[in-house]
Amino acid sequence: MSHAHSAAPPSVAVIGGGPAGLMAAEVLAAAGVRVDLYDAMPSVGRKFLLAGVGGMNITHSEDKPAFLARYRERRAEIAALLEDFDADGLRAWIHGLGIETFVGSSGRVFPSDMKAAPLLRAWLKRLRESGVQIHTRQRWLGWNADGNLRLRSATGEVTRHADATVLALGGGSWARLGSDGAWVPLLQARGVDIATLQPANCGFEVKSWSALLRDKFAGAPVKNIALALQGEAPRRGEFILTATGVEGSLVYAWSAAIRERINQHGSATLLLDLLPDRSQDKIEAALNKPRGSRSMAKHLHSQLGIDGVKAALLRERTSAEQFADSAQLAAAIKALPIVLRRPRPLDEAISSAGGISFAALDPHLMLQQLPGVFCAGEMLDWEAPTGGYLLTACFASGRAAGLGALKWLDL
Numbered sequence: 001m002s003h004a005h006s007a008a009p010p011s012v013a014v015i016g017g018g019p020a021g022l023m024a025a026e027v028l029a030a031a032g033v034r035v036d037l038y039d040a041m042p043s044v045g046r047k048f049l050l051a052g053v054g055g056m057n058i059t060h061s062e063d064k065p066a067f068l069a070r071y072r073e074r075r076a077e078i079a080a081l082l083e084d085f086d087a088d089g090l091r092a093w094i095h096g097l098g099i100e101t102f103v104g105s106s107g108r109v110f111p112s113d114m115k116a117a118p119l120l121r122a123w124l125k126r127l128r129e130s131g132v133q134i135h136t137r138q139r140w141l142g143w144n145a146d147g148n149l150r151l152r153s154a155t156g157e158v159t160r161h162a163d164a165t166v167l168a169l170g171g172g173s174w175a176r177l178g179s180d181g182a183w184v185p186l187l188q189a190r191g192v193d194i195a196t197l198q199p200a201n202c203g204f205e206v207k208s209w210s211a212l213l214r215d216k217f218a219g220a221p222v223k224n225i226a227l228a229l230q231g232e233a234p235r236r237g238e239f240i241l242t243a244t245g246v247e248g249s250l251v252y253a254w255s256a257a258i259r260e261r262i263n264q265h266g267s268a269t270l271l272l273d274l275l276p277d278r279s280q281d282k283i284e285a286a287l288n289k290p291r292g293s294r295s296m297a298k299h300l301h302s303q304l305g306i307d308g309v310k311a312a313l314l315r316e317r318t319s320a321e322q323f324a325d326s327a328q329l330a331a332a333i334k335a336l337p338i339v340l341r342r343p344r345p346l347d348e349a350i351s352s353a354g355g356i357s358f359a360a361l362d363p364h365l366m367l368q369q370l371p372g373v374f375c376a377g378e379m380l381d382w383e384a385p386t387g388g389y390l391l392t393a394c395f396a397s398g399r400a401a402g403l404g405a406l407k408w409l410d411l
Contacts (some may be wrong), residue, residue, distance in 0.1 A: 009033055010163035012033050012405055013166070015149075015167050015168065016037075016038075016039060016168035017039035017043075017044025018044070018179075019394045020376040020378070020394045022037070022045065025127055026127060026130070026402070027402030029132045034133075037132055038135045038140060039135070039137075040138065044136065045124075050174070051350075051391075053116075056110055057386070059091065059388035074358070074382035081393060081400050108388055139151065140186075166373075167374070172197035191369045192370070193360045194381075195357055197346060197352045198346065199349035200352055201351045203246060203251060204246055205244045205341050205342050210316055213316050217308075217309045221240050222239050222272075226272075227251070229261065237250035245341075247344070252385060256385075259353070271335040274334075280330050284327055287330055297311060351378060353381075356375050361380075364400070365397065366404055374405050380397060
């Protein structure tokens with residue numbers, strides 16, 4: 001469709017004020033389109049701000065093949081989105097807002113002050129100056145019979161006409177920050193294929209910890225260890241023991257694989273290596289040194305430095321017979337099984353897997369079932385570990401959806 005130059009510019013509605021929605025709004029406004037952005041919350045970018053509380057990890061500096069591999073089975077689809085807005089493109093864009101970035105020791109990229117708020121402030125100022133109208137406390141309810149958008153505000157329901165719409169409503173985690181998955185039935189009713197939302201980057205539950213372990217060590221970090229999913233190569237790092245199981249960075253790194261295993265087999269076994277720098281032979285030799293009247297617990301501490309939460313886990317997950325036999329104990333120290341039963345609830349997860357299937361979208365992220373409606377961000381069926389990968393793909397998909405809407409409007 002084409003627009004005569006005398007006519008008013010087309011208007012596009014963006015639903016959702018996270019990074020994907022704001023990015024779509026920026027692309028559209030830059031092309032001279034009238035952009036109205038609606039968000040159900042009292043302010044935009046809430047999950048983005050909370051994600052930045054411990055240091056705003058915006059993207060990752062690793063090379064492209066390794067970076068793309070983080071998206072697992074959605075690698076090809078995400079690679080297409082990152083084609084002209086990758087990690088370097090995102091950094092350059094941030095620098096354009098007047099905010100410098102640096103690469104941390106882990107390869108993660110941060111704004112120089114580590115904070116999300118100044119970045120969001122600078123961005124919102126630029127968006128408002130470019131004419132983007134931001135409407136908060138406006139919850140999207142779908143479409144009416146005429147195809148107009150239905151929105152609920154404090155004063156009741158309103159309808160809005162839009163020449164194109166970008167949906168960037170987030171996944172299903174952290175409902176209190178706005179991403180509650182309420183859009184799923186609205187799109188399913190229109191025949192859009194959606195994979196069930198599931199927790200990603202989440203903690204997992206064990207059958208039960210002993211009262212002793214729970215009361216004394218819930219919340220304790222387990223450091224300088226390696227974790228492996230049975231049959232996979234171990235990864236080093238740390239995790240946190242929780243009242244119900246395990247969480248933390250190393251568990252999140254494994255979460256997609258753990259979740260799929262639980263879906264298939266009903267449980268998944270993590271193998272914990274308490275001393276990744278020592279071989280089983282060396283551990284056994286240390287355990288075989290004479291200990292006189294000292295207890296095995298004291299012997300473990302003096303010979304191998306195993307104490308605290310590590311010693312408690314070892315005691316918890318070995319039988320009396322294993323604990324008393326140095327060969328069996330050495331084997332347990334290198335591969336202590338932790339059986340996981342289920343992920344923690346979706347609303348506690350950092351992000352969600354599942355969402356709108358890529359088959360339901362054209363290459364410009366338009367819904368095949370709903371011409372003129374584009375989708376971006378965590379609504380789409382992909383997932384990634386923490387480390388900046390989630391945000392990078394959210395930014396890139398928002399940009400792609402905005403460009404898709406412009407193409408569809410013939411601009």
